[in-house]
Every structure is written in C-alpha cells, then in structure tokens.
Amino acid sequence: MNDKPYAIEIEDLTVAYDIKPVLWDIDIKIPKGVLMAVVGPNGAGKSTLIKAMLGIVKPISGKVLFFNTPLKEYLKKISYVPQKGSVDWDFPTNVLDVVLMGRYGKLGWFKRPTEEDVRIAKEAIKKVGMEDFMDRQISELSGGQQQRVFLARALVQEAEIYLLDEPFQGVDAKTEKEIVNILKELVKAGKTVIVVHHDLQTVKQYFDWVGLIFTRIIAYGPVEDVFTEANIEKTYKSRHNLTLKEPFKC
C-alpha cells in the first residue's frame, strides 16, 4: 500500500440498468486535493458513476474506497449535489430549509436541526451569494439560483469529498464563474472535488484533472496529460467501436 491513500479508488466497477450496461469495468484512482471534471457524451454513464460511488445505484460488481475506507463508514464525509432536475422545484419549501437538509446526515434519525445548524446554513447561503433569498420559495428561483442553493446545501455537509452532478446546467456565466471559484477554494482547503461536466471548452480553464468516459473509462489524469485531441475523439466520435456488443445475450 502507498503511504498516502487515494481520496477515491474505484476498482472493476460495473453497473447495468436492466440488461443495458452503463458502466463497464471502471478503474480510477483519484488523489486528494484535485478538481476533476468527468466528461463524456450523453448517456455515457457520468451521473451513474457518481451515483454508484454514493451507493444510490447498486453496482453489479466492483468496489469503491475513500481514503481506504468503504463507503458505509465514509459516507458522512461526502457531499453530493444531484442534478437540478432530480427534485420537484414546486415543493412547498424555501431556500433556508433546503440548505438545512444538508445537515440532516450529521443529525441522523429523529433529531431536529439546532440553532447551530441554522447558523451554518445561513453562512453557506451567504457564501453562494443568496443571502437576500433565504425565505424565498424555491419555485421562484432562477436556474442559476437553484444551483447556488444546491451548492450551499452541499457546503453545509462539511465534507472532505464533493461530488457534483452537472452543477453548471441552466446557469448564467456569472454564476458559473462564482461556482467555480467556490470549488477552487474547496480544493485549496484540501478537499477533493469531482464534477460531472458538459462543456469541453472550459475543462482546461476550470479543472486540473479530467476523466473521459463512455461506458468505459477512456482516459483520466491531469488535464494537460489526458485532455488531448486523440482522447476526446475517442470518447465522442468512435462510439461504435466502444459500444458493448450485448454481452448479456445468452
């Protein structure tokens, strides 16, 4: 074993929905303190990768370790920003209440948020620039504001590892910059941040690590080494060679 364990270590991870393989034999080792983009075409399994890491989707095989610890023991130190579309924004609740939900994991069953939790939530709301919207009904938020709220909710989890599923979706340029800055701050503080990302143009500018996936992992590592024309081409253009030929047909 190396003396410095990887922040995230994924081994032989395979996930399928019904008979359709979504992730195939993924192996990744991610060191602590990187800001990593996960890119790939639609349906490449980017979100599924994040969900499988969190145990939301059950893999067929493989294991995931965080600092040499299995998910169950490490879960409380992982923050998660799900896709914006995963919730009904018409739900009767306000900004502060949604952000407070990030504290629920630390509270555990039954316990109600304390004043300390409220204070932490308000601080996070300020950090994402939403302090004027604390009591705002969530259905009245713009796309960018919704993402800010989700980010604040992840911040109050006070985690070591941050997994974000398309945090720039439906976001204006200004908000995108601000979110990136907050993520960079997290990395500076020694956190590890993984972001499912869509926009290839900004990969070099925002991230220091990148993983290219299309069902399989095509390449991953520091952006300057891995984010090459050849690898991008391989991920996005030559789908046919990579599509699995119905391995479950028997």
Place this chain on the structure above:
Amino acid sequence: MLELIFSDYTFRIVALGTILLGIASGLLSSFVTLNKQALVGDALSHAALPGIVLVFMIIKVKNLELLLLGALFFGLIAIGLTNIIKKYSKVKFDSSLALVLSSFFGFGLVLMTIIQKTPTASQAGLNNFIFGQASTMLPHDVYLMLSISILVILLIILFWKELKLFVFNPEFSQALGFNNKYISLLFSGLIVLTVIIGLESVGVILISSLLVAPGVSARQWTNRLSIMVVLSGLFGAISGFFGTIISAISPKMPTGAIIVIVLSVITILSILFGSKRGIIWRQIKNKINNHKIIAYQWLNNSEINSLPIEALQFLTKKNYLAIQNNEYVLTNEGRKLIDYYKEAQE
C-alpha cells in the same frame, strides 16, 4: 336533536374517532400528494374488500381485528402485484394500479353477494365497509380506529424530517446515509394503516379521497410544508366531524359519502380562493403584476413629463407619480418600482 346527539357518549367517541382518522389521513395526504402517489391508497382500499369478506366467510362473526387483517393481507397483495407488473412488464404503473384495483374490487363484490344471502352477514353490517358507516360502529371498533390514528399522527411527527427529505429529494436522502428502503417502508406502512382503519367508517370506495383531497386543498393556501400539513390535518378533521354528525342525524346516510362531499367543498373553495395558488388570487396577482410592468416601462423609458396624458393619469392614480409645482415627479413608490425591476433584470 343535535343536543341529544352531543350528550350521547357513544356519539362523542365516534366523532372523536373520525376526527382523529381525519387528522391522521389529512397529515399523510400532504406527503402522498407531494410524492405523486394519489392512486396508491385507492388501489389498496379497493383491494381490501375481498379480504374482509373472505375472513368473514371463514370465521362467521364480525371480529374487526381479524377482518382488517384480511383487508391488510389483500391490500398488500394488490400493491405487490402492481409493483411486479411495473417491474416485469411494459404496462404503465397507473394502468397496472387500475387493473388490480378493479379486479380485486370486483372479486370482493362477488363474494359479498354470495354471503349477503346468509342472515348473519347483513346483521354484521358488512355492507358498511363499502360506503362506510361511522355512527353504528361499536365502541370497541372505534377505540381501535382511535388508537391507530394517534399512532399514525405520532409517527408522522417523529419522522417529519426523514419523510420531508424522502419526498423532496430521495437520492439526496440516500446520499446522506438514510436508508430509503426503511423510509419508503414506513411511508407505505402509514398509508396502509390509515386506509385499513378507515375502512369501516369511510368505506373502501371513498377512503382514498381522505388521502388526497386534504393535501391538494392545503397546498392552495401555503408554500410551506409545515403549514400545509397542519392545514390538511385540519381539513381532514373538519370533514370527519361533519361526516359523523350528518350521518348520525339522518339514518342510513353513509358517513364516507358525507365526508367526501365536505372535502370536495373544501377542495373546490381552495382551488378557487386559495391564497397561494387559488385560480382567482392568481388572476388578481397577474393583473397587478401586469400593471406594474406597464408602469415600469413608462417610467423607465421616457422623460416623465413627456408621457401621454393617459399614462400620467394612470401612474398618478397608482401613486407612482405626484404633481408638484405643476410638474409630475416620481414618488417613493415609483422609485421602488424602478429599482425592483432593474434588479430583477440583472
């Protein structure tokens, strides 16, 4: 007549029972409707009928606990069946619910007709399970309904945070370390319990409306879950109370039907006049907003005193402009309006 009813101990207990049932199902209905599960209670209750009748055919006496156990058993089979259909076939979930619901209910009606011919069955009041009759319930049955209602209410309070998170964002709930399987089981368990204890007083056909209408009505009045849940509990209680009184005053009037009528009135009023989403309120709000936007465009785009006279009159009437020294000037209200929309555009 009313005094007579209120002084009657049995009636008071029955009324208390239906009120608590109304509260329990009302509270639950907020979560059920937000989770888009309005039809699950319907399937469950209809499917319970053959369970009730079959148990009666076997034990030949009206023992409510056992009858409800039969109801529970069949209700769970029905839910299981819909889930199996959903998982293994390409039939859509709502279709599978409708299929299972009607076939179980039809089966129950056939069994009911068979045993109607025996004198014990009509004495036992099995008919009451179809449309519901609270006023003739035995005190023992009422106590059962009462205590389980209280249990449901307490469980909702205890698991408030978990239920809210589960309904709002199940993936996040799982990622926080709450096992969604347990919360989902609890949620279904609460629905099952509420449906089962309401079978005798409200009936298999209409009990599901107690799990939908209060939540829908309450949502029209508020944007906060806590207030919504309290309101839906209140609406459930009101309908339970009136359902019991009216069916006690007029003999043979089914309690379930009255409850549903009261609930429907509340729902219609809420959808029309609800302060947050009611149709009429929304229209008024839209109109006010439109006026504001027009006012803003006038104020922002041109020199005030060069505006057409109709515009000036309109803006003065709305208190955005005032006349000073024969000139129109911006009021504080007007300034606020401009600032508000300028900010909104950023």
